[in-house]
Amino acid sequence: MTGKEHKSICAFLIDHRLNQQELFEEFYDHIVSSYEDRPDKAENIHSHLETVLKDLGGKKGMRKILIARHQAYGRVYSKRLKELFWSFFRWPMALYSLLILGTIYLLTLIFPTQQLFTWLMLLISLAPITIGGFFALKFNRKCRKEGKIYRSRVSHSAALKPALLLTFPIHIWNLSVTMFGSDVALTLNQNMALTTVFTVLLITFTLTCLRLMTEANTEKLTTS
Secondary structure, eight states, X not given: OOHHHHHHHHHHHHHTTOOBHHHHHHHHHHHHHHHHTOSOTTOOHXXXXXXXXXXXXXXXXHHHHHHHHHHHHHHHHHHHHHHHHHHTTSTTTHHHHHHHHHHHHHHHHHSOHHHHHHHHHHHHHHHHHHHHHHHHHHXXXXXXXXXXXXXXXXXXXXXXXXXXXXXXHHHHHHHHHHHHTHHHHHHHHHTHHHHHHHHXXXXXXXXXXXXXXXXXXXXOOOOO
């Protein structure tokens, strides 16, 4: 494999949006293997790439493969997300959930309800996205330093998607405060038990997302 052939394969993969680590490495290895095993050794890399593209169903076929791979990673990380979430309600992780519950209850006795939940919703919304962004930036810098063609991972994207759901609570909270003002704090006080449980679930889900992103940053889950 010459340097020019390597660059041609890399350009081919980038052109077809296979520019994330897992997809890039999978298809790069596939192309290199098929090129080395080609029956006609006189076939150059450009002709071989055209053959590969045709065998994969052309541009539409490549697009379908790309979507299928992302969906596969999404299913794997969704399954893992559920496993991690429910682990907080089993021993010994249940101790953390009880600790969170007790902490939230004590905080409601110390701080004004509306102010407390404003900060909690903000923390819940921003923490996973901030950590996910840190991991993505760290990986990007590592790839640049090592001269990699890709700059991101499918697993990072798949692990971050559930965390994006956590941006809704702060928007709903802000909308509620804007529309109903001081009535929101009164409603929370009147339903403190339900509000506390709901907040604990949100915090638990936030911690779950953080654990999932940490796993995605340190190991690869198989999509098979």
